Amino acid sequence: MQLATNTGKSIIYAFLFWLISFFPQALFASENQAGGEEEEPIADIIKHHVADNHDWHIFDIPKGDSGYMAVAIHLPWFFYEPGKGFQFFGSTEAVAESNDYVIAHDNVYKVKGKSLIKSEELERLAAASPAEYKFEINNIKYIRIEGGEYMILDSEAGLLDFSITKTSLHIFFICLLLFFVFTAVAKGYRNNEGKAPSGIQSFFEPVILFVKTDIVQPYLGKKTDKYMPYMLTLFFFIFFSNLFGLVPWNSNIAGNTSVTAALAMLTFLLTMTATNKHYWQHIFWFPGVPVLIRVLIMLPIEVLGIFTKPFALAIRLFANISGGHFMVLALVCLIFIMGENGKNMGAAMGIAPMSYLFTVFIYFLELLVAGIQAYVFALLSAVFISQAMEGGHEESH
Amino acid sequence: MEGDIGVVGAGIGAGLAAIGAGLGIGRLAASALESMARQPEAAGDIRGNMILTAALVEGVALFGEVICLLVVL
Numbered sequence: 397m398q399l400a401t402n403t404g405k406s407i408i409y410a411f412l413f414w415l416i417s418f419f420p421q422a423l424f425a426s427e428n429q430a431g432g433e434e435e436e437p438i439a440d441i442i443k444h445h446v447a448d449n450h451d452w453h454i455f456d457i458p459k460g461d462s463g464y465m466a467v468a469i470h471l472p473w474f475f476y477e478p479g480k481g482f483q484f485f486g487s488t489e490a491v492a493e494s495n496d497y498v499i500a501h502d503n504v505y506k507v508k509g510k511s512l513i514k515s516e517e518l519e520r521l522a523a524a525s526p527a528e529y530k531f532e533i534n535n536i537k538y539i540r541i542e543g544g545e546y547m548i549l550d551s552e553a554g555l556l557d558f559s560i561t562k563t564s565l566h567i568f569f570i571c572l573l574l575f576f577v578f579t580a581v582a583k584g585y586r587n588n589e590g591k592a593p594s595g596i597q598s599f600f601e602p603v604i605l606f607v608k609t610d611i612v613q614p615y616l617g618k619k620t621d622k623y624m625p626y627m628l629t630l631f632f633f634i635f636f637s638n639l640f641g642l643v644p645w646n647s648n649i650a651g652n653t654s655v656t657a658a659l660a661m662l663t664f665l666l667t668m669t670a671t672n673k674h675y676w677q678h679i680f681w682f683p684g685v686p687v688l689i690r691v692l693i694m695l696p697i698e699v700l701g702i703f704t705k706p707f708a709l710a711i712r713l714f715a716n717i718s719g720g721h722f723m724v725l726a727l728v729c730l731i732f733i734m735g736e737n738g739k740n741m742g743a744a745m746g747i748a749p750m751s752y753l754f755t756v757f758i759y760f761l762e763l764l765v766a767g768i769q770a771y772v773f774a775l776l777s778a779v780f781i782s783q784a785m786e787g788g789h790e791e792s793h
Numbered sequence: 794m795e796g797d798i799g800v801v802g803a804g805i806g807a808g809l810a811a812i813g814a815g816l817g818i819g820r821l822a823a824s825a826l827e828s829m830a831r832q833p834e835a836a837g838d839i840r841g842n843m844i845l846t847a848a849l850v851e852g853v854a855l856f857g858e859v860i861c862l863l864v865v866l
Contacts, residue, residue, distance in 0.1 A: 439865070439866070443866060610841065614841070708849075708852045708856075711852065711855055711856060711859055712848065712851065712852045712855055714859070715855035715858055715859050716851075716855070719855075719858070768844070771844070772844065772845075772848040775841075775844075775845060775848075776845070776848065779845070
C-alpha cells in the first residue's frame, strides 16, 4: 500500500516538476570539452542527429579556441525501478549526480555505488571490442561510462525507461497540432452546412476527399466510412510529422523504428479484426493447390506473409524518412570532410556551393517523399485490411 | 581490418540494392507509361497501381539498405 501511494505521488510530482521546470529553467548551456585535436567521426555526428535523444540540442556557441557551449533543452529522465517505484530526474546531469544511477549510451543503468573501477582485465576486454560498453568478469557486470572509467552494474534492477525523449515530445506536439487543426476543420463543416467551405476547411477538404476517394474507397468499398477515421489519422499524422521533421532542430519522427513499428502494429491489429473465414482458409489450407504444396510451400509462406506485411510497412517508412535525413546531413558534412576541419579552407569554400545546391535539391525531394510516404502507408494499410475481409468471390472466376 | 572489409561489403550491398530497385522501378514505370499512352482514359487507375507496386519494389530494396546501414553503424 505504501508503495502504491508513493508511486502515485511520484507520478504527480514528476509531472508537475516537469511542467514547471521545462521552459523557464531547462534551457541552459552546458560546457563541452570538444577540443581541436579530438574530432568526432562524421558517422557519429550524423547518427547523433538522426537518433532519438534525451536532450533537445539546439545549437552550439563557439567558446574560445578549444570548445563550444551547447545550448540544449534537457529533457527529464523518468523511469520505473521494480520495488522502488518511479524515479524522476530533471536532466542527464541530475542523473549523473545521483548515487545509484548512471547514463551510458543514452540508456539509464543502476550501479552499485559510484566508485570508479580500474583494472587491466577490463581494459583488455574493452580494447578487444571497442563498440561494447558492458563487460562481465566472474559474474560481475561492469559498465564503461564517459571518460573510459568503469562502474559495477546492478544487474538485478530491471529499469523501465518512460522518459519523454525528443521524439516523443515532438509526437505530443504533432498530436496537439492535429487536434487543433482538425477541430477547426470540423467546426467549419458544422458552421457552413450547405454552404461553400471557408478558411482552413477549404484547404483540407480536397486532401480529405483525396484520402477518401483515391486511397480508401477503391479498396474498402462499402466499409469506407468505418475505416475513414483511422486512415485520415494515419495519413495526416505521417504527413505532418514528415513535414515537421524537415524543419531544422526537429526530430525526424517517422525516422524512428519504434514510431513506425507502432503505426504498423495498429494496421496489423485492424487487419486482424477485419479477418474472415476466407482469409484464414487461404492461409492454412490454400484452395485449388495439391496437398503437398499446400502444406510444404503455401502454409509457411502465407503464415510468414501475415507478419512481413506490417514489418515491410514499418521498414519502408523508417528507411525513406531517415534516408533523406542521412542524405542532407552527409551533404552538409561533406564541407567539413573536404575542409579537413578548418585546415583546408579553400576546399571547403569550393565544395560549399555544390553541397548547398544538392541539399536544396534533396529537400525538395523530401517534400515529395513526405507526401508520398503518407500516401503509400495509408494506401497499403487499406489494401491489407481489404485483403483480410475479401469474400470468397475469387474462386468463382 | 575486419571492420574495414565490413564497410566495403555494406557499400557494395547498398549499391546492389539500389541497382535492383532501379531496374524494378524502371521496368515498372516503362510499362506503366506505355499503357498510359495506349489508353489515356485509364491513366488514373494505372498511376495508382504504379505507385502501389513501386512502393512494394522499393520496400524490398530498402530492407537491403537498412541491413547495409546496420553493418556500418
